[in-house]
Amino acid sequence: MAIPATECIPLKIRGLFRFCYRTKLQKTWNIADRREFSCSAAKSYAARVVSGTAIARQIHKEIQASVEQLVGQGNRRPHLAVILVGDDPASRVYVRNKTRAASLLGISSSALLRPAGVTQAELLDLIDQMNRDWRVSGLLVQLPLPGHINERAVCNAIAPEKDVDGFHIVNIGKLVLDQRTMVPATPAAVWEIIQRTGIETVGKNVLVVGRSKNVGMPIAMLLHSDRNHERPGGDATVTIAHRCTPREQLTHHCRLADIVIAAAGVPQLITADMVKEGAVVIDVGINRIQESGSGRIRLVGDVDFEGVRQKAGFITPVPGGVGPVTIAMVMKNTVTAARNALAH
Numbered sequence: 002m003a004i005p006a007t008e009c010i011p012l013k014i015r016g017l018f019r020f021c022y023r024t025k026l027q028k029t030w031n032i033a034d035r036r037e038f039s040c041s042a043a044k045s046y047a048a049r050v051v052s053g054t055a056i057a058r059q060i061h062k063e064i065q066a067s068v069e070q071l072v073g074q075g076n077r078r079p080h081l082a083v084i085l086v087g088d089d090p091a092s093r094v095y096v097r098n099k100t101r102a103a104s105l106l107g108i109s110s111s112a113l114l115r116p117a118g119v120t121q122a123e124l125l126d127l128i129d130q131m132n133r134d135w136r137v138s139g140l141l142v143q144l145p146l147p148g149h150i151n152e153r154a155v156c157n158a159i160a161p162e163k164d165v166d167g168f169h170i171v172n173i174g175k176l177v178l179d180q181r182t183m184v185p186a187t188p189a190a191v192w193e194i195i196q197r198t199g200i201e202t203v204g205k206n207v208l209v210v211g212r213s214k215n216v217g218m219p220i221a222m223l224l225h226s227d228r229n230h231e232r233p234g235g236d237a238t239v240t241i242a243h244r245c246t247p248r249e250q251l252t253h254h255c256r257l258a259d260i261v262i263a264a265a266g267v268p269q270l271i272t273a274d275m276v277k278e279g280a281v282v283i284d285v286g287i288n289r290i291q292e293s294g295s296g297r298i299r300l301v302g303d304v305d306f307e308g309v310r311q312k313a314g315f316i317t318p319v320p321g322g323v324g325p326v327t328i329a330m331v332m333k334n335t336v337t338a339a340r341n342a343l344a345h
């Protein structure tokens with residue numbers, strides 16, 4: 002039975018305080034999507050569902066203001082160029098979401114579509130053109146690419162100062178060295194969600210499930226590193242689990258974690274029995290599964306949402322969690338790239 006959010010609060014409040022400062026808690030409520038609250042009288046825990054959509058909206062406002070300021074000072078509008086190879090339906094959705102977000106925020110954009118059969122040389126040539134085009138502030142090549150193209154060569158061909166994905170080897174190196182750089186959008190989104198929800202990370206146990214170079218690895222980098230740095234980090238104790246981690250070890254690490262970040266690409270990987278009461282659970286998974294009855298395609302994360310929400314303190318949903326904030330961070334990086342170009 003769904004009951005109003007306010008009735009859940011007394012039951013939840015002790016768990017919440019383990020992760021929030023009192024002052025930050027107030028701010029936190031503003032971005033809570035209260036409609037998503039529900040709990041039954043018998044349960045002592047009901048996670049606050051952190052709305053990535055609401056956080057993205059907040060970031061959008063900041064970006065809009067920053068774009069208008071740039072333009073108001075007589076500068077060109079930031080421009081994002083997105084290269085899409087082939088016709089993978091998921092990639093199309095993401096690229097459409099990016100160009101749509103750009104236009105909403107006053108950022109101009111272009112989607113450059115190439116067939117799946119495009120050669121690597123042709124792709125590198127297109128990137129080179131975009132690098133040299135002074136109208137282009139930010140450039141990204143949607144991944145994954147077809148098998149005959151070397152993704153690393155492509156990422157390294159993008160001018161580092163236009164690399165809004167932060168995938169260029171120099172930008173990854175800077176990230177690892179805690180230097181200021183373009184942080185990849187999904188890790189940046191996880192970071193923003195944690196910060197804007199007022200979740201404490203210093204000295205906390207963080208479990209990152211998944212070690213991909215674009216998501217798991219950079220998230221672990223951001224969260225374990227030093228707060229007092231050029232690019233501040235979370236000062237957490239970070240553990241990285243991956244496909245070679247035995248199931249019982251995964252459970253063991255997960256139960257110790259104050260913050261679990263699921264980025265493995267395995268539906269239902271994280272279940273309620275694995276999660277510590279009151280833990281923060283951030284679901285980065287994007288899995289398309291076919292429902293057995295209707296045959297419809299449904300988007301699910303790596304977390305058993307319905308089970309885990311009854312035990313966690315905070316949880317991000319899929320869709321509407323990390324995804325929309327990821328898009329917002331690509332936009333933010335585009336504006337940063339445009340600003341950086343002015344300084345030169």
Ligand SMILES: Nc1nc(=O)c2c([nH]1)NC[C@@H]1CN(c3ccc(C(=O)N[C@@H](CCC(=O)O)C(=O)O)cc3)C=[N+]21
Nearest residue numbers: 094095098142143144145166186320321322324325327
């Ligand atoms: N060069 C490159 N840069 C990327 O940033 C990049 C990439 N390649 N390849 C794929 C991943 C994945 N990614 C997502 C972006 C938005 C949503 C998103 O908006 N998700 C919505 C749902 C959208 C849907 O219906 O699929 C949500 O979670 O609410 C998800 C995933 C960016 N990626």
